[in-house]
Amino acid sequence: MISLSGRDAVAFAQAQLMNDVDAAPVGRWQWSGWLTPKGRVIALFALVRVAKDTLWLVVADADAATLAAQLQRFVLRRQLKVEWREDLHVSGRFAQAERATGASFDGDPATGIELDVSGFGIRRTLCIAPDAGAHDAPADTQWRASDLRLGFPRLSPSQAEQWTPQMLSLERLHAYSVKKGCYPGQEIVARTHFLGQVKRGLTLFEAAEAPEDGANVDVGAAALGQIVCVAPNGDHWVALAVMPSDRPDVPTATNGIVLKERALLAGLAR
Secondary structure: OEEEEOOOHHHHHHHHEOOOHHHOOOOEEEEEEEEOOOOOEEEEEEEEEEEOOEEEEEEOOOOHHHHHHHHHOOOOOOOOEEEEOOOOEEEEEOOOOOOOEOOEOEEEOOOEEEEEOOEOOEOOEEEEEOOOOOOOOOOHHHHHHHHHHOOOOOOOOOOOOOOOOOOOOHHHHOOOOOOOOOOOOHHHHHHHHHOOOOOEEEEEEEEOOOOOOOOEEEEOOEEEEEEEEEEEEOOEEEEEEEEEOOOOOOOEEEOOEEEEEEOOOOOOOO
């Protein structure tokens, strides 16, 4: 957890992060991320507008303390605090949120809030509270597998700063903006969008064995894609890979492991 708080918190986030923070009023949240100047994704997170001048970033995979320190370097003279919130704990459960729905969260930031992170066929609730034992959490591998099935990429350090938002199909989650003002990487993102140059995106695969992050995906005899993230899912594995949108319909594998394409589940956009 990272918090941005102070008079300039929202303006800072609007200038640094890839989604339109001004479009998220108090009580709502959105998917967002931070990009390199070349438009590559450093980190992905849920951005929660808990008060007029306070934002929480629920960071999925990047080290929150390191990310907070990196963001702090760009504060300069703006009036805000960037803090790694060790006092806040995040847990989840596979159940529909009691009152939170869609992009509207429920609860009081002082005692705890809930986010509806469900998608079609998978009901999930994310809980943020000062009390680490507020909710029983499922195994992280279960949560990770559900993220992948819903099209939310989990980026290990080796996969950070490798992919543009379009390559990760983050338009499915409404996680970035091509209409707001400048932010790091915005020129690359907007040019790709408006010139129609999106030629690769996420594909979901199943495999009987564990694929490797960063491994090539072979379509026939040609290496046409790359594994981004993997997770165990019952008696098999699921993987997200960046693949060409136009590719031949031939057997697909990675390091000799047969990959079976599956449809991404919708409904996680906020």
